[in-house]
Amino acid sequence: MKTYEEINEKIKSKKVVVVTAEEITDIVKKKGAKKAAQAVDIVTTGTFSPMCSSGVFINFGHSDPPIKANKTLFNNVPAYSGIAAVDCYLGATEPEINDPLNKVYPGEFNYGGGHVIEDLVKGKKVQLKLEGYGTDCYPEKKITKEVTLKDLPYATLFNPRNAYQNYNAGINLSNKTIYTYMGILKPKMGNINYSTAGALSPLFNDPYFKTIGVGTKIFLGGGEGYVTWHGTQHNPNVERNEKGVPKIPSGTLFLTGDLKQMSSKWLKGLSIKGYGCSLAVGIGIPIPILNEEMALYTSISDKDISTRVVDYSFTKKGEIARFTYAQLKSGSVKIDKKSISTFPLSSVVGARKIAELLKKQIENGDFFITKPIKKLID
Numbered sequence: 035m036k037t038y039e040e041i042n043e044k045i046k047s048k049k050v051v052v053v054t055a056e057e058i059t060d061i062v063k064k065k066g067a068k069k070a071a072q073a074v075d076i077v078t079t080g081t082f083s084p085m086c087s088s089g090v091f092i093n094f095g096h097s098d099p100p101i102k103a104n105k106t107l108f109n110n111v112p113a114y115s116g117i118a119a120v121d122c123y124l125g126a127t128e129p130e131i132n133d134p135l136n137k138v139y140p141g142e143f144n145y146g147g148g149h150v151i152e153d154l155v156k157g158k159k160v161q162l163k164l165e166g167y168g169t170d171c172y173p174e175k176k177i178t179k180e181v182t183l184k185d186l187p188y189a190t191l192f193n194p195r196n197a198y199q200n201y202n203a204g205i206n207l208s209n210k211t212i213y214t215y216m217g218i219l220k221p222k223m224g225n226i227n228y229s230t231a232g233a234l235s236p237l238f239n240d241p242y243f244k245t246i247g248v249g250t251k252i253f254l255g256g257g258e259g260y261v262t263w264h265g266t267q268h269n270p271n272v273e274r275n276e277k278g279v280p281k282i283p284s285g286t287l288f289l290t291g292d293l294k295q296m297s298s299k300w301l302k303g304l305s306i307k308g309y310g311c312s313l314a315v316g317i318g319i320p321i322p323i324l325n326e327e328m329a330l331y332t333s334i335s336d337k338d339i340s341t342r343v344v345d346y347s348f349t350k351k352g353e354i355a356r357f358t359y360a361q362l363k364s365g366s367v368k369i370d371k372k373s374i375s376t377f378p379l380s381s382v383v384g385a386r387k388i389a390e391l392l393k394k395q396i397e398n399g400d401f402f403i404t405k406p407i408k409k410l411i412d
Contacts, residue, residue: 036324038405041075045402052076052396054389055234055321055332062333071329076403077321078392079236080253082384083229084304085315086215087195087266089125090151090293093188094162094181096120102172105165107131108150119172123192124150126303126313139308141213146311149303151191154183155255156298189293191255191301195265197317199237199285200341203228203362205354205374208347213308217379219346223369226343226376231385232336232359236319237285239332241278243270245322247406252289253318253392256300259291261406270411277338278331285410289317300388316384318392320403336360343369 044050051074053061058077062070092113094106102119106112110130113122126148129136135144153160164177183189204227206212206219213219217227232238240246250261264270265286272280300316323329336359343355355369362376395401 036075036322038322038403041322042402044075045396045399048397048399050075050396052078052393054386054393055079055239056386056389058329058332059233059335062329067326067330067333070333071323071326074323074329076396077239077323077332078318078389078396079234079239079321080316080318080385080388080392081197081231081235081380082300082314082316082388083231083380084215084306084312085193085196086127086312088191088193088313088315089123089147091121091123091188091190091192092186093121094164095185095187097174097177099174100172101164101166101174101177102169103164103166105163107161107163109145109153109160110163111145111147111150113147126151127311129311141308141310142305143311144305146303146305148311148313151293151313152298152301152303154189155293155296155301157182157184183294191259191289191291191293191296193289193315195267195286196289196315197236197265197287197319198230198283199241199270200280200339201230201283203341203343203357204346205343206347207345207349207354212347214346215306215309215312216346217377218307223372223374226362226367226374227379228341228359228362228376229379230341230359231380231382232339232363233334234382234385234389236317236321237287238279238334238339239321240319240328241274241280241331243285243410244328244331245324245406246287246319247410248408249404249406250319251402251404252320253316253388253395254289254291254296255293255316256297257291257295258401259289261287261410262290263288264410268410275340277334279334279339281340282342316388318388320392320396320401322403336363
């Protein structure tokens with residue numbers, strides 16, 4: 035048994051042993067879980083994928099005279115203003131008003147909230163338009179100005195649902211091409227798209243939320259963030275295999291962090307054909323190896339994790355097929371003797387880089403682990 039305090043002391047003295055989620059698999063295989071738990075202190079995980087349920091709470095500061103904004107636009111992308119006079123929430127999937135692409139191709143957008151977030155983190159100037167209805171204490175009715183992230187008093191990444199535990203893979207059983215948030219799906223089972231980093235993904239390495247909970251410090255968008263609650267659609271009490279892997283989409287995380295610390299390398303605005311806008315978010319979570327059980331959980335490999343394939347054309351309900359991530363990552367699978375190409379929306383290369391970056395931060399004494407104050411599973 036180890037404690038968080040003991041592991042943090044090792045980080046402080048730079049004697050901590052950190053490996054990535056890919057490296058621990060071989061260590062446990064060679065040494066066994068007990069010896070691996072004695073040798074390793076922390077396992078780092080990573081994921082870099084489109085995460086639509088993301089956005090930023092922004093306070094844009096008071097003007098002179100002040101305004102109570104009830105309409106707020108960043109580069110012509112609406113933010114929700116029904117919070118307070120100069121507070122708003124900019125969602126990643128909100129599209130630009132009068133986007134020229136949408137006029138030609140309904141449902142398609144060049145630019146949206148995710149792109150604004152990326153532009154802010156890049157240090158670019160963004161046009162801010164405000165409208166208010168005017169009150170005695172907030173008499174101003176219109177303001178237009180350019181702002182950068184440095185000009186904003188507060189900007190907090192506030193993502194209600196990230197790091198989905200075992201999301202579906204998508205297929206199309208209809209006779210026409212369909213355009214979805216899982217990408218383009220060709221007709222008659224022309225391809226399968228999936229969006230999880232497999233064994234590198236955080237919640238596969240702590241399937242029962244033994245160490246990930248409210249208060250867990252994480253790598254978020256290139257800066258530091260925290261798990262602040264369970265995410266929306268959080269459903270951890272589902273059927274699982276012997277490795278703890280849920281058979282259907284399960285746990286999710288509500289994540290928060292200071293946008294001013296983050297990097298445009300790990301926050302990327304996306305335009306998804308026929309669907310709209312989104313944001314790719316880079317997340318890394320350290321898993322403390324407190325005991326043999328945690329060493330065993332983190333030793334999971336792609337061949338241990340299976341996910342269901344569902345039909346996004348709604349032609350057929352329920353599970354169409356089930357494959358492991360080792361099979362999906364191979365590039366093709368078979369259904370009814372038909373060979374079907376598989377494509378990732380999640381970047382395994384990005385997830386691997388995040389796990390390595392977090393590993394180096396911990397080894398250098400720049401990142402300490404935190405004990406959760408509340409569990410995310412009963």
